[in-house]
Amino acid sequence: MTRPDYAKLRRLVVKIGSSLLVDDRDSVNRHWLHSLADDIAALRARGQQVIIVSSGAVAIGGKILGINRRRARLEGLQAAAAAGQVELVHAYQEALGRYGIVAAQVLLTPDDTEVKRRFLNARGTLEKLLEHDVVPVINENDTVATDELRYGDNDRLAARVAQTVMADLLILLSDVDGLYTGDPRHDASAELLEVVDDIGDRHMSMAGEASTETGSGGMRTKLQAARIATHAGCSTIIASGKEMHSLRDLFDGGRHSVFPAAGTPTIARKQWLAGMLEVNGRLVIDEGAVEALMNGKSLLPAGLAAVRGPFNRGDAVGIVDRQDVEIGRGLAAYSSDEAAAIKGCHSEQIEAILGYRGRAVLIHRNDMVLFRQ
Numbered sequence: 001m002t003r004p005d006y007a008k009l010r011r012l013v014v015k016i017g018s019s020l021l022v023d024d025r026d027s028v029n030r031h032w033l034h035s036l037a038d039d040i041a042a043l044r045a046r047g048q049q050v051i052i053v054s055s056g057a058v059a060i061g062g063k064i065l066g067i068n069r070r071r072a073r074l075e076g077l078q079a080a081a082a083a084g085q086v087e088l089v090h091a092y093q094e095a096l097g098r099y100g101i102v103a104a105q106v107l108l109t110p111d112d113t114e115v116k117r118r119f120l121n122a123r124g125t126l127e128k129l130l131e132h133d134v135v136p137v138i139n140e141n142d143t144v145a146t147d148e149l150r151y152g153d154n155d156r157l158a159a160r161v162a163q164t165v166m167a168d169l170l171i172l173l174s175d176v177d178g179l180y181t182g183d184p185r186h187d188a189s190a191e192l193l194e195v196v197d198d199i200g201d202r203h204m205s206m207a208g209e210a211s212t213e214t215g216s217g218g219m220r221t222k223l224q225a226a227r228i229a230t231h232a233g234c235s236t237i238i239a240s241g242k243e244m245h246s247l248r249d250l251f252d253g254g255r256h257s258v259f260p261a262a263g264t265p266t267i268a269r270k271q272w273l274a275g276m277l278e279v280n281g282r283l284v285i286d287e288g289a290v291e292a293l294m295n296g297k298s299l300l301p302a303g304l305a306a307v308r309g310p311f312n313r314g315d316a317v318g319i320v321d322r323q324d325v326e327i328g329r330g331l332a333a334y335s336s337d338e339a340a341a342i343k344g345c346h347s348e349q350i351e352a353i354l355g356y357r358g359r360a361v362l363i364h365r366n367d368m369v370l371f372r373q
Helices: 030-045 057-065 074-097 116-131 154-164 201-206 219-231 246-251 265-274 287-294 336-341 347-354
Strands: 011-016 049-054 103-108 135-140 169-174 235-240 256-259 282-285 304-308 316-320 326-331 368-370
Touching: 011 030, 011 154, 030 049, 030 074, 030 246, 049 074, 049 116, 049 154, 057 074, 074 103, 074 135, 103 116, 116 135, 116 154, 135 154, 154 169, 154 219, 169 219, 169 246, 201 219, 219 235, 219 256, 235 246, 265 326, 265 368, 282 287, 287 326, 287 368, 304 336, 336 347
Parallel strands: 011 049, 011 169, 049 135, 103 135, 169 235, 282 316
Antiparallel strands: 235 256, 282 304, 316 326, 326 368
């Protein structure tokens, strides 16, 4: 498989490792961050959307509060994260603000990408931020996360974010410029693998541990993240960010390893939906709605004829016509009780019926796979 044409990929998730963003004094490396903002502004100028997943809050907060991160208990690390996150987001806003770019802080826990109802909420928020031309700056919510319920490292968080927003490319910037056949720090014969089509046990055995005290992830976590992202239709790059303007250099042909996705994010999600053995309920739709879906539209409440449940928001449901023929499946934006209440209504009537302003669609077209074309 060949490298994708990076310039044609519309939505990018860029993960920034602590070793790049935090200097030897546990302060934000603003000089490096400003060069990153230059590159992000250039990408946006050519029509590409950028989402940042950033480490560094615990290291920065540890300095602010005088907490030794390597000796602190969980509550100490959580306090450091809370203090450091404010400084971190302020630094991003300062750097991006030079170009008139607005940054928005988003803190996630595993439930936000693993639990279907919360997944829809998280995705909806991120989509709205991108719609408003904002650059989301995402980190794990370390203030409430515990060892039992956390991503563990921001490589995996970045992969889940890429999966959530159906990104085209995940870029993992760190202090290494890709996957080598051995450890290049100790093995002069180690060679960079420029294209990796399928991550196997052989590649995992090449991975070492984290190479800095500041970062929590090593090459193994990056390969695990690449697996998650590529299975979701998102190609993944591992590249070094140690130099200034690392994104610009990467797109200009700099050294890196790429893990191409076999398909697109949309295809991957639709294959996942189509492969489900069971659904939790069914939505019966009228002839007009069937025609609208065939033309690539989302399912609106106005086209709903009947609801067969029960199901919860975020559950996979079947979509059937009046003859009870299943024409597709999708993720429901409302529970069965809510769907029944707004059946046949126009989207602008939803708030008056349910008492809150919900989504305009029952199933978004990106959350739907059709069996009839």
